[in-house]
Amino acid sequence: MLNRRNLLKFAAAGGAAALFPWDRVAALGNPAAGPAALADAAPAAPFAHAMPVPRVLRPVRRTHTADHYRMHMREADVEIVKGLTSRVRTYEGTFPGPTIRARSGREVVIRQTNDLDVPTAVHLHGGHVLSEHDGLPMDTIAPGDSRLYRYPNTQRASSLWYHDHAHHLEAENVFKGLHGQYLLTDREERRLPLPRGRYDVPLVIRDARVESDGTLKYTRPSDCPNMLVNGKERPYFQVAARKYRLRLYNACANRYFRLRLADGSEFTQIGSDGGLLAEPVRQTELTMLGGERIDVVVDFSRYPVGSSVVLENTGALPTERPEVLRFDVVREARDRSRVPDRLSELPPMPNGTVEREFVLQTFPEMTINGVTYDPNRADVVTTVGSSEVWTIRNIESAVAPPDFHVWHSFHTHLVMFRVLERNGGPVGPTDVGLKDTVTLGPGEEVKIAMTWGEYAGEYLFHCHQLGHSSGGQMGRIDVRAR
Ligand SMILES: [Cu+2]
Incomplete structure (x- = not known):
């Protein structure tokens, strides 16, 4: 949280007024969203929750060429911080939204119904879709209405996500919960011996401000001390001593991360926003801003059963805790997966004119x-x-x-x-x-x-x-x- 000492430091660095563009954003875009009138933040309670894995949504109908889904955008009461109830905006009642699993070459058709009291527009981030299905800012679904979005999936395997894009409202809508995962796979990816099934897990990371009465308050990032993974405040995740594919999402409305394992050990980046890399890259730290996705493989077999390692954000404020997620290594497991030296063929580099x-x-x-x-x-x-x-x-x-x-x-x-x-x-x-x-x-x-x-x-x-x-x-x- 912003304290007086920090405030003075920033004022010295260039004038307090100039340093709070948030106020300007709030004034321009979303008057209700300013930093004013904050109640006490709930006390942080790290590692009190087991990390949930978002559920995979089932199609309501399958045809030869398409999977059809139905989603309702509605408010729901969820537990983000242990013991508190927070009202959020959701797809299908879950926070974050459910995971869609799609296959390249099979269309996905989603009927989205807006049961919220604000307009919404659903954008498939990273999706190659027709303009009328892109969720443009003015192309909104009014409260009570619904519309069909068609995603042709004519692109390569990639970790996409869907989120709100209604003009002036997207930041608050996403902050309040309107975001979910869309995992597109293809034949090339499925042929690789990468970790899969329960060992292929999305980690949707974002900040929040949960106040002591449970209110999820949309405000500037420096007033958002809660760090959530898959909708829970700094959870723990029980893993086997083997390799996992972790799909990292920065789903923050307004901040960046610098993520590392607290022991500084290496992991392997295998993918980016647009799917698998040509070859794996060794990394120890990942800088990610809102919207980015990075696929990594972490080998927990280097840790003894009974030990833990924390994923931390070295980009956290001095006033915040750096911990994001604790991996608890709880059992041995067989592991036939591996990361091959060649992962995929990237399309030729565009020859820009x-x-x-x-x-x-x-x-x-x-x-x-x-x-x-x-x-x-x-x-x-x-x-x-x-x-x-x-x-x-x-x-x-x-x-x-x-x-x-x-x-x-x-x-x-x-x-x-x-x-x-x-x-x-x-x-x-x-x-x-x-x-x-x-x-x-x-x-x-x-x-x-x-x-x-x-x-x-x-x-x-x-x-x-x-x-x-x-x-x-x-x-x-x-x-x-x-
Ligand atoms: Cu910007």
Whole structure:
């Protein structure tokens, strides 16, 4: 939590007013969401919960070509912090939403009904879908209405997620629970000897503020001391002494993580936003901003049964606990899985001929290239098949915590891209593979390359710090047919 000493430090670093873009976001986007009127945060109770694995949703109907699902968005009362009841916004009553398991080549059709009292729009993050099924910010489902979303799954295996995208409301809607996992698999992935079944587990990590009466309060990240994995405050997860595939999601509305195992030991990154990497990468620390996914394999056989290792966030504030999740190694298990040296064939690197530049800015408004989102204005017009190189700059300078907002994460709908350069040099350790969201620290610049396709229509690019996109840090891209 922000204390007086910190406040003075930040004021000295550049003027308190300039350091709280959150206030501006709140004023612009979501007046109810400001940092005012906070009640006491609930006392942190780490490792009081067993970590749940989100349930896999069953289709209501299967045909030769498609799986049909039904989901209701509704409020539910859940236990996030031990002993407290929190009212959240959910898909199907669970927090986070249920997991959809999809197969490449089989369509998924979801009828979404909005039983909430706010408009919603469901976006499949990382999905290659027609514009009318993309959950555009103005293309909302009014309370009481429902609509059908079609996901063709013509893309490679990847850890996608679905979440709210209603204009000005997405940050609060996602914070309050409107997010869930969508795990797409394909033949190439299924042929690999990677950990699977109960040893393939999504870890949906996000911050929260649960107050002492249980209220889940949407506010700025520096006032969010709770860290949740799969909807529970700092849980423990009982594992066998063998390899696990862990699909890490940063589902925060507004903050980054720097994740490591507390003993500093190595793990293996096998995938990124857009699925498996070409080959595995050894990692000891992962920087992730909102929207990003990283697939890792952790081998718990190096720990004796009866021992524990903590996943921690070294990007936590000095006033917060770094612990995120405790792995308790509780039994031996047979393990025939392994991580092969070659994982997948990535599509050829786009050979960009069109260059574009984007500047992300927080002051005086949440803008990209100086303008806030206008659904009636196309910021980029391109063509199916156009190969492009985009240079993206975060021109904000570094500020001491707790101001997380000078970080940006750039997300494109419809396409996956490759990161070509970071700050004029080689890419960072987690820029590998196919990406749909890229992290930009203060003052950073990245070059990314993509080929637009396979659909024509209206899509988006935006900052995935959802407080920023809610405030207008978002642009419209029109993809024209060739
Ligand atoms: Cu941003």
